[in-house]
Amino acid sequence: MSGTIVGVLGLQGDIEEHLAALDMARSRLGVEGESTLVKGLEDVKKIHALIIPGGESTVIGALSSIKGILPALRERIDNGLPTLGTCAGMIMLAKKAQDRVVGETNQTLIGALDITVERNSFGRQAESFEADLKLNLPGSGSFHGVFIRAPSVKSLGEGVEELARLDNNIVAVQQGRIIGTAFHPELSGSTLLHEYLIGLANPYGK
Ligand code: GLN
Numbered sequence: 023m024s025g026t027i028v029g030v031l032g033l034q035g036d037i038e039e040h041l042a043a044l045d046m047a048r049s050r051l052g053v054e055g056e057s058t059l060v061k062g063l064e065d066v067k068k069i070h071a072l073i074i075p076g077g078e079s080t081v082i083g084a085l086s087s088i089k090g091i092l093p094a095l096r097e098r099i100d101n102g103l104p105t106l107g108t109c110a111g112m113i114m115l116a117k118k119a120q121d122r123v124v125g126e127t128n129q130t131l132i133g134a135l136d137i138t139v140e141r142n143s144f145g146r147q148a149e150s151f152e153a154d155l156k157l158n159l160p161g162s163g164s165f166h167g168v169f170i171r172a173p174s175v176k177s178l179g180e181g182v183e184e185l186a187r188l189d190n191n192i193v194a195v196q197q198g199r200i201i202g203t204a205f206h207p208e209l210s211g212s213t214l215l216h217e218y219l220i221g222l223a224n225p226y227g228k
Pocket of ligand 1: 075076077078079080108109110111113141142170171172173
């Protein structure tokens with residue numbers, strides 16, 4: 023099989039949903055390629071793009087640390103690996119995270135994306151919701167955002183652009199080839215973000 027290899031960090035969270043969205047995105051784009059689960063160092067080395075799924079960021083951080091893959095992930099992302107972090111995945115990418123209720127969490131993060139996130143920014147499970155957003159990416163008009171115990175972005179470092187806002191909360195950002203969303207695009211029915219990621223990994227088409 024030719025085309026790009028997109029890795030989905032396969033330790034915890036909604037991994038299957040991203041794999042399905044990637045298949046759909048490739049078929050809509052008419053490109054070949056494959057997806058692989060990232061669980062160890064060999065996987066980190068072979069991928070052309072990465073998705074860090076939503077789930078529970080403290081668990082994803084702890085498991086990544088046990089697997090010994092954090093420094094390698096950080097290095098590849100710093101060197102331009104196209105990366106999409108959704109919800110807990112965006113938290114993992116952030117330089118700094120705090121929780122709306124408990125404050126400082128001292129959790130393990132990758133730290134490649136220069137933002138501070140507030141975890142559980144919209145409340146706990148009962149406050150999960152859906153909302154249509156304006157997403158500032160090529161080809162995107164309105165995007166259906168699914169928010170599940172979602173974070174928001176409290177501050178942006180230099181070189182980080184806001185991609186979407188919900189009321190006064192920043193809910194999607196981009197820093198070079200890194201994209202973070204507070205919502206779950208893999209549950210939205212739209213594959214725009216997955217297509218965009220594949221495009222970043224394979225800028226010359228098929
Ligand atoms: N609240 C979770 C966390 O802080 C994120 C939830 C999600 O990924 N849907 O890790």
